[in-house]
Amino acid sequence: MGGRDGHWGQVGNQLVGVLFAWGFALLGTIVILKITDLITGFRVSEEDEVQGLDVTQHGEEAYYLES
Secondary structure (H helix, E strand, C coil): CCHHHCCHHHHHHHHHHHHHHHHHHHHHHHHHHHHHHHHCCCCCCHHHHHHCHHHHHHCCCCCCCCC
């Protein structure tokens, strides 16, 4: 049942349900991201970025290039 059958109230109910689900998912994602940021952090230091994440995070180099 829906708008095609003349039950526009049901379409409104479904729209409210969709918006609620989006809001719930967004809020849950923000909470999880904040908790993760507090525990581990999202960004590495600028020094680690300059040196390269393979070296600083994993202790290995993808390519050995002599300059």
